Amino acid sequence: MSELLELSGARAADAVRAGEVSPAELFAAYRERARADELNAFLWVADGEPAEPRPDAPLAGVPLAVKDLFCVEGVPSMAASRILEGYRPPYTATAVRRLTAAGAPVLGKTNMDEFAMGSSNENSGFGPVRNPWDRERVPGGSSGGSAAAVAAGLAPWAIGTDTGGSIRQPASLCGIVGLKPTYGAVSRYGMIAFASSLDQCGPLTRDVTDAALLLRHMVGRDHCDSTSLDFPEPIELPTADRLDGVRFGVPPELTGEGVEPGVRQVFDAAVATVEELGGGIEEVELPHSPHGISAYYVLAPAEASSNLARYDGVRFGPREGDGDLLSIYEETRARGFGDEVKRRIMLGTYALSSGYYEAYYGRAQRVRTKIAEDFARAFERVDLILTPTSPTVAFRLGERTGDPLAMYLSDYCTVPMPLAGIPAISLPGGLSEGLPVGIQLAGPAFSENRILAAAYALEQAIGFEGRPFDDP
Amino acid sequence: MSSELSSILDHIEKIEELDLQDVPPTSHVVQVENVLREDDSRPSLPRERALEQAPDVADGGFRVPSPGT
Numbered sequence: 113m114s115e116l117l118e119l120s121g122a123r124a125a126d127a128v129r130a131g132e133v134s135p136a137e138l139f140a141a142y143r144e145r146a147r148a149d150e151l152n153a154f155l156w157v158a159d160g161e162p163a164e165p166r167p168d169a170p171l172a173g174v175p176l177a178v179k180d181l182f183c184v185e186g187v188p189s190m191a192a193s194r195i196l197e198g199y200r201p202p203y204t205a206t207a208v209r210r211l212t213a214a215g216a217p218v219l220g221k222t223n224m225d226e227f228a229m230g231s232s233n234e235n236s237g238f239g240p241v242r243n244p245w246d247r248e249r250v251p252g253g254s255s256g257g258s259a260a261a262v263a264a265g266l267a268p269w270a271i272g273t274d275t276g277g278s279i280r281q282p283a284s285l286c287g288i289v290g291l292k293p294t295y296g297a298v299s300r301y302g303m304i305a306f307a308s309s310l311d312q313c314g315p316l317t318r319d320v321t322d323a324a325l326l327l328r329h330m331v332g333r334d335h336c337d338s339t340s341l342d343f344p345e346p347i348e349l350p351t352a353d354r355l356d357g358v359r360f361g362v363p364p365e366l367t368g369e370g371v372e373p374g375v376r377q378v379f380d381a382a383v384a385t386v387e388e389l390g391g392g393i394e395e396v397e398l399p400h401s402p403h404g405i406s407a408y409y410v411l412a413p414a415e416a417s418s419n420l421a422r423y424d425g426v427r428f429g430p431r432e433g434d435g436d437l438l439s440i441y442e443e444t445r446a447r448g449f450g451d452e453v454k455r456r457i458m459l460g461t462y463a464l465s466s467g468y469y470e471a472y473y474g475r476a477q478r479v480r481t482k483i484a485e486d487f488a489r490a491f492e493r494v495d496l497i498l499t500p501t502s503p504t505v506a507f508r509l510g511e512r513t514g515d516p517l518a519m520y521l522s523d524y525c526t527v528p529m530p531l532a533g534i535p536a537i538s539l540p541g542g543l544s545e546g547l548p549v550g551i552q553l554a555g556p557a558f559s560e561n562r563i564l565a566a567a568y569a570l571e572q573a574i575g576f577e578g579r580p581f582d583d584p
Numbered sequence: 585m586s587s588e589l590s591s592i593l594d595h596i597e598k599i600e601e602l603d604l605q606d607v608p609p610t611s612h613v614v615q616v617e618n619v620l621r622e623d624d625s626r627p628s629l630p631r632e633r634a635l636e637q638a639p640d641v642a643d644g645g646f647r648v649p650s651p652g653t
């Protein structure tokens with residue numbers, strides 16, 4: 113069985129189809145590993161047996177780890193927040209429902225930064241997740257539990273969500289693949305809302321093929337999310353190992369200042385690999401991208417301050433305080449939300465307040481336009497943009513908790529893409545000081561097939577070896 | 585908390601350096617207009633299911649202290 117756990121999701125599905133293992137045996141093996149989790153990656157692990165998948169189900173019963181931000185009917189879904197402790201939703205998120213229907217049963221719910229606000233998973237209401245490469249370090253965030261679970265072999269594959277980098281940055285820090293799709297490619301229905309104009313869900317996987325396979329079964333219009341769209345073409349499983357004729361743009365704004373030398377070294381090696389595979393490299397300018405963090409930390413908290421108004425101890429979650437209605441609201445929110453969530457609610461309400469609205473929110477929305485225009489101009493010349501995913505490798509637990517701004521800057525390279533609504537992937541490029549370094553590839557809206565094809569070719573050439581799985 | 589918020593706001597205020605005159609704001613990144621669907625009736629969540637997770641329930645509704653006092 114231990115050999116089967118080494119397999120990627122797609123290969124595990126092949127093994128099921130070849131009769132080498134039954135879906136029930138595979139689920140039980142992963143359930144045992146997930147239960148023995150020492151990384152605090154899981155907040156809940158399934159106890160029963162899932163229904164046997166249809167024999168022709170494309171995902172063949174290979175179990176899926178699901179970020180706690182997704183509602184799953186009857187299963188604790190808390191966005192890792194004490195304000196939703198014990199909440200078991202009456203319905204299931206569309207993305208989860210589609211993957212389950214395609215044959216991937218829910219293995220468990222993964223830990224995360226509370227309401228997806230964070231870059232280290234230290235903002236969880238249920239304790240931090242540890243990075244399997246070095247347990248004294250963070251796994252990244254906010255989808256830190258999903259990334260750590262996949263990297264440690266506690267799950268074959270997982271889904272997470274990305275608002276400013278929350279899939280790509282933890283994938284980078286844990287040495288796995290993470291894809292943020294085009295805004296609207298995947299339904300947000302049943303995904304607990306953080307910043308609705310930016311949130312997208314996507315796969316976190318051991319390799320690029322798995323990311324393509326999960327994405328194939330997630331995309332599509334959903335009448336429950338009017339911002340979701342029909343994906344214009346089927347998602348292909350990538351096969352080409354060359355990059356002939358593909359033009360890559362390297363923006364100096366996202367590859368220079370602030371990127372630590374070890375990360376830069378791995379990035380430079382990836383650039384050389386692109387050229388060896390026949391790809392073209394040229395410099396492109398994204399002059400407004402350095403303002404991405406500023407715009408993001410106005411827009412995302414502003415949207416969050418509105419989205420999180422619903423947590424008031426009336427309809428779900430615990431109720432605190434026993435006096436009048438106002439004291440119930442105040443006590444419930446004071447005790448239920450963590451510090452980072454409160455910080456962002458304050459920032460957001462301030463940015464939206466009368467007299468400051470145009471100076472903050474209005475200006476940030478205009479910066480957003482400029483960032484999107486920069487990308488559009490770059491994509492007239494190149495097919496894809498290549499950057500490091502994170503300016504640093506995984507940092508130590510506690511290293512940035514006292515300095516929220518330093519924490520926010522972890523997302524420096526990943527924030528511009530969601531502001532422009534475009535897709536991007538992170539794949540492992542190599543190691544620096546024994547820790548994984550992610551390479552990010554971004555493309556125009558709905559260029560997921562192009563991104564996956566290039567990422568696959570790079571992946572084959574780089575030959576990154578994941579961390580060996582310890583016994584649970 | 586207040587010194588942290590000040591340092592964040594200082595960073596955010598760097599966008600004041602940019603000339604954004606005549607730049608339209610972006611609120612939605614993908615061009616979609618007038619998204620409509622058929623006006624079909626579908627069953628909604630049964631009342632008891634919707635109330636199941638509430639901390640206090642009375643007479644088929646969410647119960648809270650009177651806001652009028």
